[in-house]
Every structure is written in structure tokens, then in C-alpha cells.
Amino acid sequence: MKTIAIIPARGGSKRFSGKNVKLLGELPLLSHSILYAQANNVIIDDIYVSTDNEEIKKIAIHYGAKVIDRPNSISGDFEPTVSALKHVLQFVEPDVENVVLLQATNPLRPQHLLKEAFEIYQKENYESLFTVSRNHQKLGKIANDKFIPFNYSIGQRSQDLEPLFFENGLLYITKSSLILNDIIISENAFPFEVNHIFAQVDIDTPDDLDYASYLYQKK
Template identity: 55%
Template sequence: MKTLAIIPARKYSRRLPGKNYKELGGLPLFWHSVNYARINSEIIDEIIISTDDSIIIDIAKNENLRVIERPVNLGKDTTSTLEVLIHVLENIKEKYDCVILLQPTNPLRPKNLLIDCWKTILDTNSESLFTVSRNHRKFGKIENDNFKPFNYTFGQRSQELEPLYYENGLLYIAKADMIKNGKLMDENSFPYIVDHPFAEVDIDEQVDFDYAEFLINRIDNQ
């Protein structure tokens, strides 16, 4: 299959301005996803950056990376990732069978993650796949100043929690036709389980950025 990697890197970030080009480990944040795509060139045929940020455009073009510039209406904090993916597919001439979404806010990924996910989606013949991680926290609701456990009972050990999972954002794979029809995933998408510290990195604020920097330094020092 012919495969396209899309890296959406918009300009606006309310909680961490300039986030997508802020340097992490000596590289702009979004460039970690570019490098990840490049080391998986056996799977990925082309990389496209979707952005409305002139700084990101300049960085990408200086490195001969293809850019699809977003219109103003797709640069808002209410813009969905799906809208961005559809915009890219509608504004290129080439036809791709599959799209791999690499979010800049998840810059750290296990080395063989894409290889393993790609094998899984082929073996299962799934239309799409996304990565998830196991939740190990005790959640509850507060109603009328009373705490009501949601996924456990009072006194229950963490080891006995019902297995629940969350989208970690590391990786999404979907058939291009599925995206064009308005879906990135659905109830039939394959949930690929990732048990790795990188799955906890999702950069929205400075503290998330600092944690990612900590992990990078640990890797470099090993």
C-alpha cells in the first residue's frame, strides 16, 4: 500500500505558545515526528506537514519537506484533527491507500512501534488502528460534595481494578478512504496496547514539556 504520514502542527496554542516549534532535546517539537517518519521510510512513502505557522513552514521547507498550508478556519483550537487530515487529502494530487497520523505533541515513540502496528493492521485487515495504554488510577465523580468511585470500590486494591484503557495519542493509522468518509476510527478500529513511559507524554503545558525533556536526557545518558 502507498502510505502518507501527516504531521499536523498548527500555530495557535493557548497553554504553551509556540509549542510545536519549541526546542525539545535540541530540535523543534514537531521535528521529532518528522525524524520518526523518516526512520520508517520502508513503510512511509511521503511526509506532509499541515500548518498555518510561518515559522514551521520555513523550517520544513528549508529541509525540503512538503507543506500543506491551512486556511484560517482550520487553525482554531476547535478544529478537529479529522478536518485537518481531510484537508490534506483533498489538496494533493497523489492517491494514498493509508494515512499515518503523527502528532507533534507526542514526540517520543518506542523505536519499533510503527513496525509492530503496521504488521498488526495488515494481519488483522483492519481499516484503522490506534494506540492505547492501560489505566492504573482510581477514578470517581464528585456529586453534592460526595466522592463516588467510578472504576473501583472503596478499599479495592489498584491491582484489582477493571482493565480500562485510554488513547495515548502516539500513533494512528487509517485507510485514506475511511478518512475521506469522515472517520479516523470507530468501534471496529484495532486498539494496539502500548506499555511504555513514552505513552505518558502528551505535551499541552510546560510541565509536560519538562517531563519529555527529562525522558530524553535519561535516554541519552543510558
């Protein structure tokens, strides 16, 4: 049974037009996830890019990925990611057991992240796994011009906060059977903790890309 990587990469982005082909270092943003998957070829058997854009398609092929043309019907701004993953599975060989989702907008990942996560995923026989990071901020909401603390009391030390975590988008591993039922993160999904500076990178604006470029050059 195979494990494949799928990288969804639409051409349209209202907040940051053409972000998936912007350069991070000397390489297009998309290529970083393709190269990461290739570096983990002990785990990943095939790499697929799902796109509706010709320029992205050319980049994907140039860097050695296979391309699945995504129809307009599942390429809109509000279409969930699982639609693209499910569409890819409908076009590949039926012996795919696991899908590794790599988001092009999370181009920087710790070198051994996939190896460590996949070992746990297999050993414990999880049906899905996703990466999370701890949030150390004092969070609250504003209502009627007043700040209402959410995860702390006014005056509480930050080191005494109850641990809260956020989905960082670095990596998802899921059984293909779940995706065919429109699920990426199951109720029993394992939250794999990653406390690394790369978990702070999620490119949605030009400023995000500038920050990623700084880390890329530094690391």
C-alpha cells in the same frame, strides 16, 4: 498504493503558545515526529505537515517534510484534527491508501512502534488502528462534595481493578477513504496496546515539555 504520514501543527495554542517550535533536546518539537517518520521510510512514502504558521512551515521544510498550507477556516481551536487530514488528502496524489497520523505533541515513541503496529494493521486488514495504554489509577468523580468511585470500590486493591485503557495519541493508522468521510478511528478500529513511559507524554503545557525533556535526556 501509498502510505503517507501527516503531522498537523497549528501555530495557535492558548495554553502553550508556540509549543510546536519549542526545543525538545536540541531539536524543535515538530522535528521529532518528522524524523520518526523518516526513520520508517520502509512504510511511509511521503511526509506532510499541515500548518497555518510560517515558522512551523520553515522548520518542516528544513527537516525534509512537505508542507500543506492550512486555511484559517480549519485552523481554529475547536476544529477537529480530521479536517486537517482531509484537507491534505485533497492536495496529494489520489493513490494514497493509508494515512499515519503523528501528532507533534507526542514527540517520543518507542523505536519499533510503527513497524509492529503496521504489520498487524496490514495482516488483519484493519481499516484503522490507534494506540492505547492501560490506566492503573483509582478513578472517580466528585458530586455534591462527595467522591464517587468509578472503576473500583472503596478499599479495593489497585491490582484488582478492572482493566481500563486510554487513547495515548502516539500513533494512528487509517484508510484514506475513512478520512475523506471525516473518520479517523472507526467503530472497528484495533486498539494497539502500548505500555511504555513515552505513552505518558502529551505536550500541552510547559510542565509537559519539561517532563518530556527529562525522558528524552534519560532515554
